[in-house]
Amino acid sequence: MNLTTYDEDQLLTAAEMKMVVELVDFAATKIDLPADTEMSITFVSPEEIQKVNQDYRQVDRPTDVISFAIEDEDDGIESLEAQLGIPRNIGDLIIAPAIAKEHATNYGHSYHRELGYTVVHGFLHLNGYDHIKPEDEKKMIALQEEILESYGLKR
Numbered sequence: 078m079n080l081t082t083y084d085e086d087q088l089l090t091a092a093e094m095k096m097v098v099e100l101v102d103f104a105a106t107k108i109d110l111p112a113d114t115e116m117s118i119t120f121v122s123p124e125e126i127q128k129v130n131q132d133y134r135q136v137d138r139p140t141d142v143i144s145f146a147i148e149d150e151d152d153g154i155e156s157l158e159a160q161l162g163i164p165r166n167i168g169d170l171i172i173a174p175a176i177a178k179e180h181a182t183n184y185g186h187s188y189h190r191e192l193g194y195t196v197v198h199g200f201l202h203l204n205g206y207d208h209i210k211p212e213d214e215k216k217m218i219a220l221q222e223e224i225l226e227s228y229g230l231k232r
Contacts, residue, residue, distance in 0.1 A: 144202035
């Protein structure tokens with residue numbers, strides 16, 4: 078996995094950033110993504126993610142993660158990338174670590190578990206998984222839990 082991270086305000090420690098990178102690599106192997114697949118994660122404050130949430134989703138509140146997938150299932154980008162021999166870029170995540178910390182406290186588990194949950198949840202969205210329909214939610218959440226448990230981030 079070719080992951081680019083942006084953390085201009087140093088919201089994560091070096092150890093937390095290492096975990097995020099390793100977790101994305103681990104999750105990519107679980108869904109058989111080619112090693113050269115590209116994506117990015119930008120870590121921002123609650124205020125910054127609230128602006129993004131308002132601008133792109135018309136929801137005026139902070140959230141933990143927003144995913145911007147580059148491709149749709151039907152847009153043919155993957156096959157075009159394969160034809161041209163270039164790496165596939167699945168998109169970008171914006172994550173607010175402070176919101177993940179709040180969620181960890183509210184849900185009674187560790188910050189690392191919640192940060193991992195947030196990363197994997199967004200990663201799966203970039204790969205076409207969703208939780209709007211109950212059957213899709215069941216599939217996505219099961220895979221998400223399998224990845225987190227296998228990686229060692231237990232509840």
